[in-house]
Amino acid sequence: MTLPEDPMMLFSVINMKLRDNYASLDELCDDMNVKKEILVQKLKDVGFEYSQENNKFW
Template structure:
């Protein structure tokens, strides 16, 4: 799956996948072959932070 470039769409897709398919961001990144640091930075640039306790960005 190709992830969206638009940050709001990326935010939505990642949170949906975390909610429905993955128990952690590490698991999602490993399975989808995504660099965790890059993903976290892209979302941080538009104001979102990952919450490990909630397993979502907000």
């Protein structure tokens, strides 16, 4: 699956996948072959930060 370029769509898709399929962001990135640093930065640029405790961006 190709991740959306639009930051709000990316936020939605990543949180849905974290909620439904992955126990952690590391697991998602490994499985989807995505660079964690780039994903985190893209979402941080629009105001979202990852909460490991809640396993989601907000």
